[in-house]
Structures are given as C-alpha cells and as structure tokens.
Amino acid sequence: MGNGGSNDFAGHPTGTINGVDGTFPSVSAGLTESGPIANSGPSFADTYTLQINTEQFTSAACAGSPNPNCKGWEQFVYENNSGAHDAYIQYWLIKYNAPCPSAAWTQFSFTMSTDIYCYQSTGTSSLMAGQSVGTFHSNNLKMSASVTATSDQMIVTVTGDAAMVMGNNAVAAAGGWTEGEFNIFGDGGNSSGGGQAGFSPNSTLVVETTVHNGTKNPPACVMKSFTGETNSLTLVGTAPIPTQASPAIEFTESNIPGTAAACVAAAGIGDTHLTTFGGLLYDFQASGDFVLAQTGEDFIVETRQVSGAPTWPSATVNKAVATQMGKTRVAVCLPSRIAVDGHDTQIGEGQVLSLPGGVGILHTGNVYLVADESGNSMRAELNGAYINVSVGLGQWPARVSGILANAPSGNVNQIAARTGALLTAPFAFNTLYHEYADSWRVPPKESLLSPCGEREEIGIPKTPFYANNLDPQVYKRARAVCTAAGVKVKALLDACTLDVAVIGNEAAAKVFVGLRAPAAVGQVGPSRDGKDSDQDRKR
16 A cells, blocks of 8 residues: 555644655665556656645635536645646646636536546646666755745755745645645556656655744644545555654655554553553563553544453553444454454455455464554564564554553653543552553443453552562573664663563563663552552452
8 A cells, every 4th residue: 555545644733834855765676666657558767846835724816616526725835747747836726616607717526527627737847857766865955845824835955956946826725824844756647547756665765844834833733635635655664753943744654564553652561561552661461361552433443452361460451452433343352362343353374354444454474453544553462472562553643542652741751541630650550550551441242452362360469560670680691682682772772671571582582672662661669658568459
C-alpha cells in the first residue's frame, strides 16, 4: 500500500495555516524513481510531482453549486518529467455538480462517478533543469506555499535555481486551510484515478513538513492524504512532532519493512514494560485482561497478561492481544493463531486480508499488523511464549485511556485509573496494583480476548521486580547480552536485562535496540502505608 489515500501524514496546527514548507532531510543512497505521465502509458525515470495540499474546505467559490457539500481545494505542484520541470498552482471545486461557474474553470469527472468537479491552473514557472529524486537532499530542494486573504504563491528552490508562481486566490484558501500535506506523488492522473511514483528496492525518504500559522507550537498530526496520486513507499516508524524554528512534523517512508507508522505510538513489551503515548516507561506486572488503549467505541485494544509463576511470580508477559476497530474484532493468540470476529482465520505470509469497514490485516513473518482507514493500528509480534504489542494512533493529540495512556493532565509522570484517580510517579505499589489495575481489568463477558480461550487466574506481583532484584550472576549474564546488542539508554538497558533473564532467550534484547529513550521513567515504590502486598489476590 503506497502513500496517498489515508497513508500519509499532515500537520494540523491550531487555527488556520498561512504557509507550508516541504523538504527531504535525507534520502537513501542509490534511490531511483519512475512513473507514468498522467496515469497513462509507460513509466519514465524521475517522473513525479511534489505536492503541498490543503484539505478540502468550505469555500465561497462553491456559492453557485447545488451541492451543500461542495468544497474548495488547492494544490501547489512541482511537476518533473522528461519534458517538464514546472511549478504551478491548481484550484479545485470538489463535487460542484453543476456546470462550472465560468470559462476559467474546466469540468472533470471520474469514470465511475456522476459527480462534477471543476479545476483551473495558473501558468507555470520552470527550474532550469529537472530534479532526480536521488538529489533531493544534496540539492537542498525546498518547496514553499503561502496564502493570504488576497493572494497566494509558491516557490521551489534548489541549489543555484528557483521557480516562483503567483496565484489568483481562486478558492480563498486563507479562510479555511487547517491541515497541510507535503510529499512526492505520481505525475498527475486521469478519469481513472491518480498515477503512482514507483521507487526502486531499498528506498527510504525522510520527509519534513513545516506548518506556519503564526506560532511555534507543535502541530497536531493527522494520518491522511488529500490527493489522488500516490507513491509506492509505505510509512514506517512513528512520526515525531518536533518544535523547531517553526512547527513541523517529520516522518519516514520506505519500501524496506519496518515498524507500523502512526502519529504517536505506545507499546507493551517483554515482561511487561509499558511505554505510554506520552513516553512514560513503567513496569506493569499484574496478570489478567486489561484495556491497553481506547479512543472511543470504534478503537479499543486489550491484552492478556499471564504470570511467570512459579519461576518468576512477580513478572508477567502478554499471551494474547485483541482489538476492536469499528464493528470488526481481531484477536491474536498464542500459539500463533488469529481470530476475526470470533472465527479462526488463515492469512498467508506477506498477504493482506481486507475486511469491511476499511480494516486490513497484514501478516509478515511473526508479525500481525491490524490497521483501520483512520490510521489506528495494533501490531502484535509473536515470540514463541510471549507477544510484544504496539498501538498506533492516526491522530495526535487525541483523547485516549487505558494502561498505555497518560493522565488527561498531560503530565508525562502521571497515569489515571478508569475512575479518574491520578497516580504520579513513583507509584505506590498498592495503588498501582489495586485501584489502578482493578479499574482497567476487563470483565470476562466484555473481553475482546475470549477467542483466545478463558482467561487464566488474575492477580498482582508480590513485590516490585526489577533487574537489580535478579541473582547477581543472572544479572551479569543478561546485562552482557543487552550491552553486546547495543542497548545503551540505562532505563532500556535495565528493562532489557530483566527480559533476557526472565524470558530466557537472548533474542529478547532485539526489541530494545534502536528504541528511543523514554521521556520519563515511572518506578514502583513502597505502598503508601509502607507495606507491600504479601500474596497474590485470587478471584
């Protein structure tokens, strides 16, 4: 699945946008691209468009349309092929559904639709030479678009050259532009749809979209695209949202398999280390079925944590995970098995199962990735006796709850029970494993995990359990494995050491290699009354 449709990132700041800049901070060595012109005929090298796109917005230009849902849309385009290296602006009236308002507009319809679209384009301004995708970074390519109440323009610059286009403000984007997208796409389309920019194997691009709205506040991230053209790369990894001289989002797209992309992600790995959406790392060793994350009735993720007793009674691992996306329910169980809406389902290696409601399941190696059309995802990595799970959100900030969520306060050191009670790190043992854990337990009749069998007994650890609680010789061997693997951040090194020891497999260290340092670490301290629970609670 290539970029386009819902598979791209856009920046969404507070208020309206007055400009967007797009750059490529890095491209992989040997990167090449080819594609057809206007979605027709053979593919040619370096045939693509760079686009800065607005979302579809309410526009006074739709005043003559009988369709109350007519929208304005503006594209800032740089087109590159063997015969063109041109910048221009294109304006659209989406589903105008009547003769276009004047001769300045051209009527357009898709083959399989009766809707009428209207568009017009400015004249072009050309760079002196075409641009190979492999030189985007080395040539300092930058594309900029800006709008005001009375004008709009775009500029494309490369080392030693520039092209500038002044527009006619045909859809008055300054009044409604709130989401800005930049990327590389196919070179136009036709009545059948948009073309695709096809990349050579082992291609990776890092894309940065800077959004101007008069502040330096980081923009919200939205996982969506507004154009019909696509590229053959897939979003990988999490999109960071840094605050720079101007607010920007930066993300990676590649045809090398990687972790699931999301505006923000959280994870439960090993035995069991949770990293919240806000970046808080804390251990949660309760056993039972729990809500990992929930953003309403249409996206829920649950996990089944099972005790390591009798060998490791104060540690748990994930044995099953499940998600509900809209009306679709998917459960991933150990040993390797997946159930869709309660029925065991076979998905071949490298295959995608497309389900009603826009939900897709990709199976690659020991990983199942479940994603919806809003960009929400659940990734389950099956490792024999345990599952590493990550949860991605297609929009951030978002209202999210569960044991992977921070408290609504936004304090990275706080988590919240379902009751609303706040816990601030370091967490009191009894509060974490009684009030907090009990609030996020899932009753058996409501559990999404029932296709994985009845839950095992539920309980809590006897005491907090960390790497320094290991036998010194066990600690030394496990620590050496993690160090040799390249884990350097102390909090991750501690978690890795515990996992290698408890899971008993050096491969448990792999997941920690390359992980970002947590924003904060939430240790579990003594109970408020100074006493820790001396036995597991059974139900």
